[in-house]
Amino acid sequence: MSDHVSEQSAPAKRPVQLFRNMSAKIASIPMILTALVVFVGGTTWTVVHSFTSSRLLPKLDFVGLDQYERLWSTPRWLISIENLAIYGLCSMILTLTIGFTLAALLDRKIRFENTFRTIFLYPFALSFVVTGLAWQWILNPDFGLQQVVRDWGWESFAFDPLNNSKIVIFGILIAGIWQGSGLIMCIMLAGLRGIDEDIWKAARVDGIGTVKTYLRVIIPMMRPVFITSLVLIASGIIKLYDLVVAQTNGGPGISSEVPAKYVIEYMFRAQNLAQGFAASTMMLVSVVVILIPWAYLEFGGRKRG
Amino acid sequence: MVDVAMSGPRGPKPKKAFSTRNIMLYGTLILVSVYYLLPLYVMIVTSLKGMPEIRLGNVFSPPLEITTAAWTKAWSEACTGINCDGLSRGFWNSVQILIPSVVLSIAVASVNGYALSHWKFKGSELFFTILIIGAFIPYQTMLYPIVILLREIGLMGDLGGLVLVHTVFGMPILTLLFRNYFTSIPEELFKAARVDGARFWGIYFRIMLPMALPIFVVAMILQVTGIWNDFLFGVIYTKPDTYPMTVQLNNIVNSVQGVKEYNVNMAATLLTGLVPLVIYFASGKLFVRGIAAGAVKG
Numbered sequence: 294m295s296d297h298v299s300e301q302s303a304p305a306k307r308p309v310q311l312f313r314n315m316s317a318k319i320a321s322i323p324m325i326l327t328a329l330v331v332f333v334g335g336t337t338w339t340v341v342h343s344f345t346s347s348r349l350l351p352k353l354d355f356v357g358l359d360q361y362e363r364l365w366s367t368p369r370w371l372i373s374i375e376n377l378a379i380y381g382l383c384s385m386i387l388t389l390t391i392g393f394t395l396a397a398l399l400d401r402k403i404r405f406e407n408t409f410r411t412i413f414l415y416p417f418a419l420s421f422v423v424t425g426l427a428w429q430w431i432l433n434p435d436f437g438l439q440q441v442v443r444d445w446g447w448e449s450f451a452f453d454p455l456n457n458s459k460i461v462i463f464g465i466l467i468a469g470i471w472q473g474s475g476l477i478m479c480i481m482l483a484g485l486r487g488i489d490e491d492i493w494k495a496a497r498v499d500g501i502g503t504v505k506t507y508l509r510v511i512i513p514m515m516r517p518v519f520i521t522s523l524v525l526i527a528s529g530i531i532k533l534y535d536l537v538v539a540q541t542n543g544g545p546g547i548s549s550e551v552p553a554k555y556v557i558e559y560m561f562r563a564q565n566l567a568q569g570f571a572a573s574t575m576m577l578v579s580v581v582v583i584l585i586p587w588a589y590l591e592f593g594g595r596k597r598g
Numbered sequence: 599m600v601d602v603a604m605s606g607p608r609g610p611k612p613k614k615a616f617s618t619r620n621i622m623l624y625g626t627l628i629l630v631s632v633y634y635l636l637p638l639y640v641m642i643v644t645s646l647k648g649m650p651e652i653r654l655g656n657v658f659s660p661p662l663e664i665t666t667a668a669w670t671k672a673w674s675e676a677c678t679g680i681n682c683d684g685l686s687r688g689f690w691n692s693v694q695i696l697i698p699s700v701v702l703s704i705a706v707a708s709v710n711g712y713a714l715s716h717w718k719f720k721g722s723e724l725f726f727t728i729l730i731i732g733a734f735i736p737y738q739t740m741l742y743p744i745v746i747l748l749r750e751i752g753l754m755g756d757l758g759g760l761v762l763v764h765t766v767f768g769m770p771i772l773t774l775l776f777r778n779y780f781t782s783i784p785e786e787l788f789k790a791a792r793v794d795g796a797r798f799w800g801i802y803f804r805i806m807l808p809m810a811l812p813i814f815v816v817a818m819i820l821q822v823t824g825i826w827n828d829f830l831f832g833v834i835y836t837k838p839d840t841y842p843m844t845v846q847l848n849n850i851v852n853s854v855q856g857v858k859e860y861n862v863n864m865a866a867t868l869l870t871g872l873v874p875l876v877i878y879f880a881s882g883k884l885f886v887r888g889i890a891a892g893a894v895k896g
Contacts, residue, residue, distance in 0.1 A: 420827030
């Protein structure tokens with residue numbers, strides 16, 4: 294080790310033997326254990342056991358795809374999937390639209406920007422349980438929004454998502470968007486701030502209107518931001534659980550069930566483990582389906598580990 | 599049209615204060631703000647009313663007679679099952695879960711991130727990649743194997759078990775956060791310390807830790823709100839006696855027994871949301887930085 298430190302290139306100190314860099318390896322043991330035992334091991338374990346007939350206790354007697362056949366013929370699962378699809382689609386479109394619109398409005402060099410941003414973002418600090426319970430109360434058919442509007446004189450007004458199995462998922466959607474759109478607004482705002490001021494100047498010189506500039510120039514430029522937001526929204530959608538438990542607990546009947554809830558009820562309440570494993574494997578599959586194209590888009594271009 | 603301000607959001611004021619553009623702009627923002635503020639407002643006014651006033655009917659009307667009885671009841675008398683000692687039990691459980699979880703998860707992740715930034719070894723990037731991909735795996739696929747693991751080490755149903763779970767699931771995002779931060783610390787500094795004879799832990803404690811204080815604050819905000827708001831792990835890995843606040847709140851509000859006391863419910867809900875809200879309003883920009891860091895995961 295001589296004193297010409299600064300000119301040494303970075304990868305020169307890559308160790309070769311097992312005992313080189315020992316402290317770093319010891320320090321990484323928690324990470325290695327988490328990655329291998331919990332993430333890889335746990336997931337594999339669940340997937341393998343989804344092909345068994347485990348009920349109260351996990352056991353390895355394989356029954357092929359029986360659990361999956363049963364899963365896809367259970368009305369409760371089909372309703373869960375349908376709900377998740379409706380919630381997911383609406384939530385993606387609305388959250389992206391609201392998030393971007395709010396960010397664009399806040400980016401118009403307005404006063405009280407910080408105040409508005411604080412207001413839009415605070416629900417994100419709250420838990421889904423708190424969110425669900427607050428909206429459960431607001432949407433209460435006897436005392437909540439519906440009654441208030443009727444008292445104002447619109448007697449026939451009807452909006453009781455928590456009692457109406459046809460629209461209950463939209464009641465949850467309202468709460469979900471309330472909680473999560475602030476985050477997307479923040480990410481979009483950061484994206485908008487990263488856009489060169491010259492773009493705006495050029496657009497103005499060319500006489501392109503503000504709205505048109507957003508649609509034709511800014512949004513295409515913000516593609517990576519949109520993709521990040523989409524991935525965030527999508528991974529949140531699949532995790533949807535606490536909100537439903539707090540707001541409706543799956544009701545009325547089973548009309549607002551979601552996959553994550555199905556999994557937990559079968560694993561920890563109905564004591565039908567393998568059925569829960571099969572359902573969670575389906576959730577995993579859907580994540581993989583979303584994740585692979587994204588990873589391809591994100592990492593396909595540049596080489597990164 | 600738009601003012602030409604070269605830098606920062608605070609450009610010069612538009613010429614006319616009440617132009618159509620401004621009315622549209624602020625009108626929309628204020629309208630949207632109402633939607634965002636409404637639940638908080640409704641929770642607060644409901645929690646300050648008495649039950650008779652609530653039954654008369656309007657969730658939006660301000661309380662005629664302000665009473666804090668609901669708050670007291672929610673904190674110390676509300677029932678879950680046979681226990682009638684209110685949300686305070688859940689609050690203290692959550693505190694007991696929160697403190698060790700935050701400390702442990704940040705300690706582990708910061709060392710991980712440090713090792714990944716300046717002490718790369720064969721395979722370190724692979725483990726890191728698995729860790730990041732793991733952040734996207736639905737928790738549901740890992741819930742039961744973790745039950746088995748916790749049972750094996752005798753921590754199932756114990757607060758210690760839940761602390762471990764939070765550490766494990768906080769690891770991907772926190773490791774990423776610290777790795778990115780430590781990578782941005784100049785290599786020369788690290789090399790100079792090496793030349794002076796400092797080793798792995800010496801450099802970590804003497805150089806990296808003091809330089810990384812801001813990122814530690816960001817990580818803390820992220821973890822405190824995340825762990826406090828957790829429901830899923832709490833409901834699965836603890837017993838009724840040690841339920842965190844969110845789980846107990848849900849049990850109080852959604853219990854089917856007895857008369858619904860909406861004011862108590864809303865007071866309880868607000869109490870549970872208070873900790874993250876205080877952190878949010880107190881931390882301001884740092885909170886945004888924390889979630890932005892969380893947003894770029896992967």
